[in-house]
Amino acid sequence: MKNISIWKDTVNEEEYPKLTEDKEVDVLIIGGGITGVSTLYQLKDSGLDVALVEQNKLGQAVTGNSTGKLSFLQNDLIDKIRNNFDDKTATLYLKSQIDAIKMAISIIEKENIDCDLRKVKSYIYTNKKSEIRKIKSLVIFLNQCGIKTYKQDVDLVKNKYMVYVEGTYIFHPIKFVYGLLKKNLFPIYENTSIKKIEKDDGFYMCYTDSNKIKAKKVVVASHYPYFNLPFLFPIKGSLEKSYLSASIYDGSPISLISYSNPFISIRTYKDYLIYLSNSHSLSSDINDKKNFEELVKKLNDLKLKPDYLWSNIDIMTNDGLPYIGEIKDNLLIGTGYNAWGLANSVLAGKILSDIIIKRENEYISLFNPKRINFSKWVGIFNDAYESIVGYVKGFCTKSDEVTYKKVNGKKVMVFDNHFLYHKCPHLGCGLIFNEVEKTWDCPCHGSRFEAHGKCLSGPANKNIVFKTDKDFS
Numbered sequence: 001m002k003n004i005s006i007w008k009d010t011v012n013e014e015e016y017p018k019l020t021e022d023k024e025v026d027v028l029i030i031g032g033g034i035t036g037v038s039t040l041y042q043l044k045d046s047g048l049d050v051a052l053v054e055q056n057k058l059g060q061a062v063t064g065n066s067t068g069k070l071s072f073l074q075n076d077l078i079d080k081i082r083n084n085f086d087d088k089t090a091t092l093y094l095k096s097q098i099d100a101i102k103m104a105i106s107i108i109e110k111e112n113i114d115c116d117l118r119k120v121k122s123y124i125y126t127n128k129k130s131e132i133r134k135i136k137s138l139v140i141f142l143n144q145c146g147i148k149t150y151k152q153d154v155d156l157v158k159n160k161y162m163v164y165v166e167g168t169y170i171f172h173p174i175k176f177v178y179g180l181l182k183k184n185l186f187p188i189y190e191n192t193s194i195k196k197i198e199k200d201d202g203f204y205m206c207y208t209d210s211n212k213i214k215a216k217k218v219v220v221a222s223h224y225p226y227f228n229l230p231f232l233f234p235i236k237g238s239l240e241k242s243y244l245s246a247s248i249y250d251g252s253p254i255s256l257i258s259y260s261n262p263f264i265s266i267r268t269y270k271d272y273l274i275y276l277s278n279s280h281s282l283s284s285d286i287n288d289k290k291n292f293e294e295l296v297k298k299l300n301d302l303k304l305k306p307d308y309l310w311s312n313i314d315i316m317t318n319d320g321l322p323y324i325g326e327i328k329d330n331l332l333i334g335t336g337y338n339a340w341g342l343a344n345s346v347l348a349g350k351i352l353s354d355i356i357i358k359r360e361n362e363y364i365s366l367f368n369p370k371r372i373n374f375s376k377w378v379g380i381f382n383d384a385y386e387s388i389v390g391y392v393k394g395f396c397t398k399s400d401e402v403t404y405k406k407v408n409g410k411k412v413m414v415f416d417n418h419f420l421y422h423k424c425p426h427l428g429c430g431l432i433f434n435e436v437e438k439t440w441d442c443p444c445h446g447s448r449f450e451a452h453g454k455c456l457s458g459p460a461n462k463n464i465v466f467k468t469d470k471d472f473s
Contacts, residue, residue: 003437005065005310006246006272011174013057014181019189024214025051027356028206030194031221033063034177034342035334038349039219040188041107041180046357051213053192055222059177061457062223065312066342067244067265067276069255070104071168072097072147073122074340076260079138080320087141089366093321094145096363097340100347101169107346108171113179116172116269123154123256125162131259132161138259139163156256156266156302170255170267173342193461197331204331217330219352224315224446224459225333237317237336239282239446243295246308249273263339272307275299279339282313282446288434309436313446314339323369324348326355333369402433412466413440418452419466426460440464 002009027043029036032054043050072094082090108117126135139149142165149163181188196207197218206213224239242263249272258264265276277298278291292309299306317323317336322344324334332355334348347363354361403414404422411422415433420440424431429444439456440449447460455463 001306002308003310004308005244006269006274006308007064007066007068007172007174008060009308011172011178014178016054016058016188016190019053019192019208019211019213022211022213023051023187025049026215027051027217027219028053028204028213028215029219029221030206031055031219031223032058032177032188032190033061033221033223034059034173034345035348035352036219036221037177037180038346039221039334039352040184040186040349042349042353043356044184044186046353048356050186051189052186053189053194053208053213055191055193055458055461056454056456057190058181058188059174062312062314062341063173063177063345065244065310066173067267067274068171068173068269068342069122069168069265069267069340070101070171070343071122071255071257071340072101072343073124073165073168073257074338075124075257075263076134076138077320077338077340078141079134082141084319085321089321090141091145092363092366094142094147096347096366097343098167100343101167103350104176104343104346105169107180108176111179111182113176113182115175115179116170118170118253120168120170120253120255120267121150121164121166122168123152123162123164123254124259125157125159125256126259127157127159128260129160135161135163135259154254154256156251156254157258157264168255170253170269172269193455195461217332217356219332219334219356221334221348221352222458223313223335224457225335236323237315240279240314240316240339241282241311241446242276242279242314242339243288243291243311244274244276244309245295245299245306246272246274247299247304247306249304273302273304275304276312282443288436288441292436311434311437313448314341319371321371322348322367324351324367325364325369327369332356401435407466410466415451420449420453421464421466423464424460425455425462425464426458431464 026048027050029052040052081093151163153162194206198205204215204218253268256266263279267274277295315336316338323336326332332352337344351361413420413422424442424447429442431440434441438451445459448456449464453463453465
């Protein structure tokens with residue numbers, strides 16, 4: 001069994017250099033997942049000078065840990081948007097997802113991208129009698145929007161009610177990322193982390209450890225923005241962790257989700273069944289080993305055993321809509337996809353590029369990151385509370401595989417003869433050792449580090465390797 005996503009293990013990685021010199025560009029894109037690469041792709045004929053930097057490897061963070069679905073049937077999210085806004089807003093959001101899927105398919109066909117694309121039926125179900133009425137209400141809404149639904153059961157899950165829609169797809173997300181870059185002529189830099197952004201005389205100065213990039217416009221396409229101001233992101237969204245597996249399977253192709261938490265998401269990939277479960281808010285449950293064991297038990301009930309095990313973290317916004325657009329002059333963002341990042345990432349690439357080249361897009365106002373929804377103020381307090389809970393748990397949780405000590409008055413973790421800083425470089429939360437995936441995870445805002453200290457995903461943008469006292473300044 002491998003503790004890595006099946007996508008990372010079934011793709012030939014391409015190599016891009018690290019930035020080693022200062023640069024000046026019209027547009028700098030920070031982040032090499034589907035959002036960043038889609039934005040780069042959409043700007044290819046803009047005539048602008050564009051560059052992309054990625055902290056590690058392209059497509060290896062949230063994109064490479066996803067389920068690889070392109071679907072507009074998204075758990076209870078449509079109903080959340082209906083409740084938080086109105087049916088008109090939910091209808092526009094639904095249209096945006098359908099358009100995003102059509103856009104992705106069009107790009108795949110136009111660029112002849114080999115990403116194991118497959119058209120499938122998408123099922124939604126509930127095993128709770130109390131939710132049958134909610135799914136039936138969702139079906140009525142979908143029908144009013146011109147989407148046909150069909151009643152049918154499948155044997156993979158026990159259910160009280162199940163329907164499906166057509167026009168949805170499954171694919172290999174990392175192969176899609178590389179496919180978008182087949183004709184790319186813009187410079188791309190891997191293993192290049194932006195540590196700081198400053199405004200200077202109408203430009204953004206973006207600093208790495210050794211170099212700087214001067215840009216007229218900056219697109220922050222990282223999963224979780226590493227800066228707190230001006231966006232105040234820690235109180236605008238919560239984090240949800242899920243546990244995934246891939247098991248040898250000889251059944252028919254399928255894509256399936258449960259209506260509500262704890263979410264179940266299932267899809268096939270070639271001879272494998274990919275199974276996601278045990279979703280929870282990041283700080284509410286920090287026992288990764290227990291959650292993986294519960295996932296394996298569910299697989300055993302299906303007479304399956306895992307060949308791959310991994311986890312993923314999604315950002316859930318307070319009102320159910322992503323944040324895509326400009327947060328201040330010439331500083332743009334794409335994040336907060338509420339566990340449906342693949343279609344929304346493709347859409348974000350189009351929206352962000354349209355804003356940059358001043359082209360109209362009907363979804364700019366819908367996803368405006370500066371929107372204010374006063375009815376969701378309670379979500380702000382919940383997000384702040386979860387960060388506090390994560391902070392406390394991070395310093396109170398220990399692993400038997402790790403030695404904890406003080407060196408020169410600093411709390412240090414020792415694993416495999418490597419000395420590591422105990423605090424996350426982002427906001428100082430205590431790190432927890434993930435005993436299954438062998439990573440250090442932040443229970444506050446989701447930063448992850450490999451066992452020996454290299455930062456894998458943000459908002460942290462520094463490693464946690466203990467060398468000298470100056471590393472902690």
